[in-house]
Amino acid sequence: MARTVAVFSLGGAPGVTTFAMALASVWPGKAGAVLLEADAAGGDIAAWRRLPTSPGLVDLAAAARHEQTPGAQALALLAHAQTLPGGLPVCVAPATAERAGGAVRLLSQHPRVLAARTGPAAVMDLGRLVPRSPTAQLAVAADTAVLLVHDDLAQLRRVKEAAAALAAGFGELGLVVRDGRDSDTEIAQAVELPVWGRVPTDAKGAAFVRGERAGRRPGRWPLLNAAAALARRLADGGATASAVAGPPAAVVPPAAPPAPTATGRA
Amino acid sequence: MTDRRDRSTASQAQVRLLGTGPRRWRWLGFGAALMAVGGLIAATAVGRLDDRQGVLVATGDLPAGHVVAAEDLKVADIGGADGLSVIPDDRLEETVGQILNVPVSEGSVLPNTALGPKAAYPGAGEAVVGAALAPGRFPASVRPGAQVSVVISSDSGTDTGGAQDGSGGQAFGARLQSFEEAEDGGVALVELVVDAGDAAQVASAAAAERISVVQVRARGGD
Structure with missing residues (x-):
């Protein structure tokens, strides 16, 4: 069961902040999720x-x-969040990279505040991930990482070449x-994730x-x-168990967590 | 089964977010409309509080029978005049040219019943006679509207009609319509409303300066 989810991209602008916000807003359960905008390039x-x-x-x-x-660490994230209309708690980043980058660096040195075991889950919007950056260090604190990518050749190639290093981290x-029009299976085989x-x-x-707009449903x-x-x-x-991980003959098997179904349903 | 339930909840995922775009404008418009309605209500209430009415007031002493002119009237604003017999200021134009049935003193409100059209004056069976009275032939205190008795001295020998009194004079009931004292010698110019049948006699006596005016008690005051 994921408690801390990192959402990031490697390049382009696939809409990481929008997707992370959507993900946090529909997180199941009574406690829901809190969104942490930890984009070193500045927040939106x-x-x-x-x-x-x-x-x-x-x-x-x-x-x-x-x-x-x-106890104080568990409460820190929620204590520094603002609640949006509708009830989603959001911990927003400053608009400039100057201030946001410093904060991300500082936070990456003390990632325990993200590891709360009770209360709402945490969804981190990390923006673009750069190797060996404070953002990358912060990403490691997450249980689960979601890489958002456009279905285009350049982006998928970048993901493929970084896949091994990412999967290890x-x-x-x-x-x-x-x-995109490629099937999940094709993409999974191509990028090995x-x-x-x-x-x-x-x-x-x-x-x-x-x-910017309202909606009834x-x-x-x-x-x-x-x-x-x-x-x-x-x-x-x-x-990982239910996701499309390619056919059994996938080139590289996805990083399998120990008995995910058993722990998840327990 | 579980799959189907999962899918139905998927389409109705709880979203902890509200979009606040156009809705804000709707509320803004609603607030503005509310303010406008409130302003209208307040304006109406204030207008009703100040529900004063203009009525016609005499600018000077106006005798009965006076033809009302525009300069005889002014407009005064009073409140709560609904139940009173007044002439509202929107009837100013039709009031001008009409005739007063009763005398109205300066600053008084013109009563609604005080006016009659020109044709209705003098009334049926009445006649208006003018006369010049020498000093001593009228009480100095007499005022327009007074009920008087016109006494004709009998030195000319006329003795037809009228009430014969002990001294040989005749007396006719009359109403003093206007009274104007001339500056020189104290002669008074009066207009008398008399019975139409007596008019000729009174007029000829007046021409001969043989009449005196005696103030009597008003008939209605008996």
Whole structure:
């Protein structure tokens, strides 16, 4: 069962923040999930939703240095989040890379605040992952990593070449593919990572997530529907088990967690 | 079975987010409409509080029979005049040119019943006679509207009609319509409303300066 999920990309702009926000907003269970915007390039959510940047990532990073007891660490993330209309708690990043990058670096040195075992799950929006960066260090703190990628040749090739290093770094890693006509199986074989879901381009859903339009049943829109499907799989712990990981003859077997179905359903 | 249930919950995933785009504008419009309605209500209430009415008031002493002119009238604003016999200011134009049935003193409100059309004055069976009275032939205190008795001295020998009194004079009931004292010598110019049948006699006596005016008690005051 995933408690901390990192969402990131390797290049392009596949909509990491939008997807991470959608994922957190549809996280199953009563406690739901809290969204941590830990994009070292600077955050968008505060501007989208017209929020102040404090409380937020900078305050959380500062608090992470001081909180020593596990209880205080567990509460730190929620304590520095702001609640959006609808009830989603969000810990927003400052808009500039200057301030956000510093906060991410500081937080990556004290990642225990992300490892709360009780309360809401944490969804981290990491933006673009650069090897050996503070973002990469922070990503390792997550139980599960979701790599969002456009279905185009350049992006998939980048993923393929980084796949081995990434798979070694994360406990669980899967792809979510944006758009494209290739089948999940083809992509999984090509990049040697399991495909956990597909997310179509959904202008309405993305505008809804950004707070630019209202909707009566947003859960039916493709973006949120895809996010909900992935959230349920991750929360149940059966992500890798039920995801398309290619045929049994996949070139490299996906990183299999120990008995995922058993632990997830327990 | 489980699969189907999963899929049905998938389409109705709980979303902990609200889009706030167009809805904000709707609320903004709703708020503006509410403010406009409130303003209208307030304006109506204030307008009703100040529900005063303009009524016609005499600018000077106006005798009975006076033809009302525009300069005789002014408009005064009073509140709560609904139940009173007043002439509202929107009837100003039709009031001008009408005739007063009763005298109205300066600053008084014109009663609704005080006016009659020109044709209705003098009333049926009445006649108006003018006369010049020498000093001593009228009480100095007499005022327009007073009920008077016109006494004709009998030195000319006329003795037809009228009430014969002991001194040989005749007396006719009359109403003093207007009264104007001339500056020189104290002669008073009066207009008398008399019975139409007596008019000729009173008029000829007046021409001969043989009449005196005696103030009597009004008939209605008996």
